Amino acid sequence: MRPLSALALGLGALSLLAQAPAEPRKAEKPRFEFGIPDKPFTSEVARLIREIGERPQVVTNLEALSDDIGPRLTGSERLLKAEAWAMDKFKAYGALNVHTEAYDFGPSWTRGHDWGRLVNLNGMDLHLAAMAWSPATKGPVKGELVVLQAQTVEELKALLPTLEGKIVLMGALPKPDPKVDRRTYYSELMGLMKDLKAAVLLRGSGRPDDLLNMTGSPVPRWGRATTPTAFLSGEQADMLTRLVKRGQHPVVEIQIAGEMGKEPVQAHNVVAEIKGSEWPDQVVIVGGHLDSWDLGTGATDNGTGAMAAMEVLRAIQALGLKPRRTLRVVLFSGEEEGLLGSNAYAKAHAAEAANLQAVLIDDMGTGRILGWPDMGQEIWRAPLAQAMAPANNLGCREIGAFTQPGDTDHWPFFQLGVPAFAAIQDPVDYMKITHHSQADTFTHVIPADLIQGAQAMAATAWEFLNMPERVPHIAPAEKKD
Structure with a gap:
């Protein structure tokens, strides 16, 4: 049994050594002096x-x-x-x-109380806000919603007269011609849209998470609306577009308020x-x-x-x-x-x-x-x-x-x-x-x-x-x- 006792004694000694506090290490002096921190600049x-x-x-x-x-x-x-x-x-x-x-x-x-709802189908309230300086509707306007989509300027010109008196959701419009200055192109496009005689124009916000968008001006050359116009949340604009694409004929009721000075x-x-x-x-x-x-x-x-x-x-x-x-x-x-x-x-x-x-x-x-x-x-x-x-x-x-x-x-x-x-x-x-x-x-x-x-x-x-x-x-x- 002695070898066992010696082993036990040795293990105990090791345990005691492990529990003993270690001597603190002395800080080593740096080999190089790097200087002192900058004083605040005074310029x-x-x-x-x-x-x-x-x-x-x-x-x-x-x-x-x-x-x-x-x-x-x-x-x-x-x-x-x-x-x-x-x-x-x-x-x-x-x-x-x-x-x-x-x-x-x-x-x-001055903004008024704008509201809208989908009358048929899922019956949702619509989240919208009038475009600034937009003319107001004369009370609520009700009707089937149509989506305006055109791939070319010629197609857009042909479609605009067919939309008179309708509730229109602006969809994809012609993309800029790379040969034409973008500002000139969009200015001409805005000029065409002034010929729209719709009862109401809705524009998707182009934003996520139910966020709206805003623009408008009292000055015609900067985009003063001639048709009662409102921005609609991007998600709801997408939903209405899908419904129209599937032939569901959504009927909406819209009121755009606001008062011009x-x-x-x-x-x-x-x-x-x-x-x-x-x-x-x-x-x-x-x-x-x-x-x-x-x-x-x-x-x-x-x-x-x-x-x-x-x-x-x-x-x-x-x-x-x-x-x-x-x-x-x-x-x-x-x-x-x-x-x-x-x-x-x-x-x-x-x-x-x-x-x-x-x-x-x-x-x-x-x-x-x-x-x-x-x-x-x-x-x-x-x-x-x-x-x-x-x-x-x-x-x-x-x-x-x-x-x-x-x-x-x-x-x-x-x-x-x-x-x-x-x-x-x-x-x-x-x-x-x-x-x-x-x-x-x-x-x-x-x-x-x-x-x-x-x-x-x-x-x-x-x-x-x-x-x-x-x-x-x-x-x-x-x-x-």
């Missing part, structure tokens, strides 16, 4: 970036604009309230020359400045549009951009910085109805275009600013790279080799030959979810991305404000009526 642009990052007001301002004031349709009392609120903010931040500039807008429009109204752009210390007549404009559609609260289209522009001015004033050129913040209205505010501003200030150093617009939702497009102008790439450099570490480093089309407020300035840029942004859920839908609310705002966007805009604007060189202009575009 003016670095301080500007840090001010917005550490003491931002852009998020709380956007929350107030979205939740307290809410939808801001151009021509409405709520947009007037938002303009007064913005002016008070600018004045509190110490801005100079705070004012509004009026322009002729057209009649206002009896007299034309004026709309306004809000303007605020910090005067330049050396070249006050030279100007850098930063901006976004304060107006929105009325299904949501306009948080991402374009509360984010408008509040980022406001934050640029706030941060410069908070630090007491003195830009060499004048900073001008412009919060446009009428953007959603056809760039009406920025067109009016550019026209009114056309004589000053030569003194515009650059125009920076933020209008693509809550996503981070990734850079700016060169607008197809090689001569603008180097100034853009120089202006963006301080924001490179923020992720703003892309210079897009393309012309951002005329879908936002940089465009009227670009047509004057001014270096005008609309930010390239992380799309997040903007085009798929929030753009022109009832989901455009503060819930979809990403605060960190909004702050980064304000920092990137501020840094880029600061460099344009202070670089010794003038950015070259190009020849103005030929105006087309």
